[in-house]
Amino acid sequence: MRFVLRSIMGFGLFAVMVCAIGYGVYHLHAAATAPQETRSRPPAERSFLANTATFEDVTVTPEITAYGQIRSWRTLQLRASSDGQLVEMSERFRDGAQVKAGDVLLRIDPAEATSRLLDARANLSDARSDKDEAEEAIVAAERELEATRKQVELRKQALERQRQLMDKGYSTMALVEQEQLSVAAIEQALNNRLQSVLSARKRIERSDFALKRAEVALKDAERILAETTVTAPFDGILDTVGVTLGRRVSPNEELANLIDPTALEVRFSVSTEQFSRLLGSDGQLLPQPVRVILTLGERRIIAEGLLERVAAVVGEGEAGRTLFASLDVGTDTVFRPGDFVTVEIEEPALSQVAVVPVSAATEDGRLLVVGADNRLEEIQARVLRRRGDELIVAGVPFGREYVRERLPQLGSGIRIERRQPAGAAAPVAQAPGAPSTAEGEMVRLEPERRAALLAQLAASAMPDDRKARLIEALNQPEVSRALVERIEARAGRRG
Template sequence: MRFLMRGLLGLALMAVMIGFAGIGAYRLYSVMTAEETVRKRPARERSYSVNVAELVPQTVTPTTTAYGEIVSWRTLQLRASSEGLLVDVASKFRDGAAVAEGELLLRIDPANAEFLVLDAEAALADAQAQKTEAEEAIIGAEQELEAARRQLDLRRQSRERQRQLKDKGYSTAVQVETEELAVASLEQSLNNRLQSVITARKRVERMDLTVKRAQFALEEARRVLRETALTAPFSGNLSEVNATLGRRVSQSETLALLIDPAALEAKFSLSTSEFSRLLDDNGNLIKAPVTVTLQLGSRSLEVAGNIDRAAAVVSEGEAGRTLFATLELDPGTALRPGDFVKVEVEEPQLEQVAVVPSAAVTEGGRLLIVGDGDRIREIRATVLRRMGNEVILTDVPFGAEYVRERLPQLGTGLKVIPRRSGGGTGEPAEPEPGTSPGPDAAKPDPRGDLVALDPERRAALIERLNSSDMPENRKARLLAVLQQPMVPKDVIDRLEQRPGSSG
C-alpha cells in the first residue's frame, strides 16, 4: 500500500512538472513570435530638429578688440635749477594735485643768486666806466695829433725858407740840415700820436665787448635768480612729488613730474594680420576710429578717438605692431596714464558678406546648408573675421538656409526638421514618431523661472534622475535640461519631490 502511494505521488509531481514546462514553452513561443513581429515592422528614417536661418548679404563694419594702456605724450620732469634750501613750498605741491600754468610751486633760497646779480651789476658798472674813460682818451689823443700836425706844417715852412735863403746865399747848409732834422723828428712824433689815437679807438672797441659780456653775465645771474622760483610751465597734474620745506636740493634733482591731462593717448598692440587690415592700397596706415573703454567696477568709461601712428621700431621679442591712438578727451577726464583699457578698432567695411553664429561654422569654414527635401549638405566658406560669438563669411549661397548650431550627430545627407526663428508660438514642438529631439527640445520654456545650480546640487539631481525608472527618452531630455547653465525651477522641484526608485 505504501508503495502504491509513493508511485501515485511521483506521477502527480511529474504531471505538475510537465504542466509548468508546457507553460514555459508557450510563453517562450509567444515572446519569440512578438519579436519577429516587431522586426517585420517597417523602419522609420531618423531625423533631428535643428534651428536654421537664412544667409542674408550684409554690409558689416568689423571690429578688432585689443588691450593696451593710457600714456601721456606731454610729461615734464620738474628739476631744481640750483643747489640750496627750499624756503617756500606751495600747499598744492602734492601727488595728484592739479596746478595751473604759471602757478608758483616752490622756491629755493635766493641768497646766492642775489649775490651773483649784485656782482654782475658791479662788473657791468666797472666795464661801462672803463669804456667812458677810453672814449675820453680818444679825444685827448686826437687833440695831440692835431697839434703835432700843425707843428709839422710850421717846421716844413721854416725848412723851405732856409732853402730859399741858402739859394740866395744868406743861409748855410748846416742851418738847412737842422731844419730837415727837425721836420723828421716832428714826422716821427706825428706817427706816434697817430698810433696813440688808433690804440685808444681799439681800447674803446674792447671795452664795448667787455660791457656786453658784463650785460650777458647780469642777464644770466638774473635768470638764475628767477629760476629759484619754480612755476608750472603748463596746466597739469603732479606726480612723484619729492620736496619738503627746509630740505636741501642739489642742482638738476628731480622734484616732481607734471603730466598734461589733455595730452593722453592709447597705446596698444595688434598682430601682423590685424595690422594689415588697417592699411590702404598704398600701404599707409589709415586713421581708423577707435573706442577706448576703461572699466571702473560696475561702470565703464568710453572715449572716442582715431589711430594716429605706429611705433617706429618693433621691440625685441614682440610680434605685430604697436599703435597709438589720439583721444577726444573732455575736461576733467578720469583717464590717467597707466590705465589698462580695452581698445575697439573699426576696420573698413565689408560688403556682400554673411554673419553667422560661431557655433554654426568650423575652424576651416565648413557650414551645414539645408537643401532640397530638408536634407543637409556641407559647403566650405571663406572666414573673413571672427568677432566674439559671430563669424563673418563670404563665398556662401545667399538665400539658402543654414544650421545655426553644428551638432556632432549632424552630417551630409541627414534629414532634419528645420526650426525657423520667429515661426509658430516659440514653444518647442513634440517630436514626431521616429524623430529625435534637437537641441531646442531640451531647452526650458523662456517664460519660466530659471535657476543657476551649483555643481553639488546638479550632480545630486543627475544621480537621482539616473536611478529612476522613467522612460529613456524622457530621461535623456531631462538630462539635457540639467546640463544647461540655467535650469527651470519647476523641473528642479519635480525631481526633488520624486522618489529615486519610483516610476
C-alpha cells in the same frame, strides 16, 4: 463509463492540435509564397527638426580687441637751477595735486642770486663808463693828431725857406740842419699821435666787448634770480615730489614731475595678422577710431581715440607690432599713466558678407544649407573674422537658408523640418523606434492640457529613457500635433 468520457476528451484534444498545426502550416506556406515587396516593407524616412536662418548680405565693421597701457607724451621734470635753501612751498606742491599754468610751486633762497645780479649790474655800469671814456679819448687823440700834422707842414715850410736863404748866401748850413732836426722830431711826434689814435680805437672795441659781456652776465643773473621761483609751465598733475620746506637743494636736482592729463596715449600690441588689417592700400597705417576701456570694479570708463603711429622697432622676442593711439580726454579724466586698459580698434568695413553663429560652421568653415525637398547640402565658406559667438563669412549663397546649429545627427542629404521662430529651443534627438516629434504640424499647448499629458506620461509604464525624451518634447514651446494625438489616443484606449 469513465473510459468513454476519457476517450472523447482525448479525441477532442487531438482534433484541436491538428487544427492548430494546420493553421500554422497554412500561414507558413502563405509567407513563403508571398511577393518580396510584400514581405519587406521599407521603414518610413525620418526627418529632424532644425533651426534655420537666411544668409543676408550685410556690411560689418569688425573690431580688434587688444590690451595696453596708458602713457603721457607730455611730462616735465622740475629741477633746481641753482644751489640754495627752499624758503617757500605751495600747499598744492604734493603728489597727485592739480596745478594751473603760472602757479608758483616753490621758491629757493634768492640772496645769492640777488648778489650776483647786483654785481652784474655794477660790472655793466663799469663797462659803459669805460666805453664812454674810450670814445672821449679817441676824440682828443684825433685832435692832437691833426695839430701835429699842421706842425709838420710848418716845419717843412721853414726848412724849405732855410734852404732858399742858404742858396742866396743869407743862411748857413748849421741853420738848415737845425730845421731838418726839427722836421724829424715833429714827424716822430706825428707817428706817436697816430699810435695813440689806433690805441684809442682798439680800446673802444675792447670796451664794446666788455659791455656785451656785462649785458650777458646781467641777463644770466636775472635768469638765475627768476629761476629761484619754480612755476608750472602748463596745467598738469604733480608726481614724485621729493623735497620739503627748508631743505637745501643742489643745482639740477630733481624736485618733481609735472604730467599733462590731457596729453595721454595708449600703447598696445597686435598680432601680425591684425596689423595687416589696419593698413591701407599704400601700406600706411590707417587713422582708425579706437575705444579705450578702463575697468574700475563694476564701472567701465570709456574714452575715444585715434590710431596714430607704429613703434620704430620690434622688441626682441616679440611678435606683431606695437601701436600708439592718442586719447581725446579732458583735464578731469580718471585715466592716469600706467593704467592697464582694454583697447577696441575698428577695422575697415567688410561688405558682401554674412554673420552666422559659431555653432553653424565647422572649424574649417563648412556649413549646411537647405536644398530641394528640405534636404541638407554642405558648402564651404570663407571665415573672415571670429567675433564672440558669431562668424563673419564670405562666399555664401545669399538668400538661401542654412542650419544655425550643426548637430551630430545632421549631415549632407538629411531631410529636416525647418523652424525659424526667434528664441526657439534646440531640436531633440530621437532614438530608433521613438515617435518622431518633427512629424506633422507644430502646435502650442494650453497649460492645463500640457499638465494632463505630462501626468499621463509620468503614470505610464514605458521605459524611463523614452519617457524622459517625450517629457522633454512636451516641455518645448511648440509640440508636434501627431505626438499629442498619439498620447491622447493611448489614454482613450486605456479608459
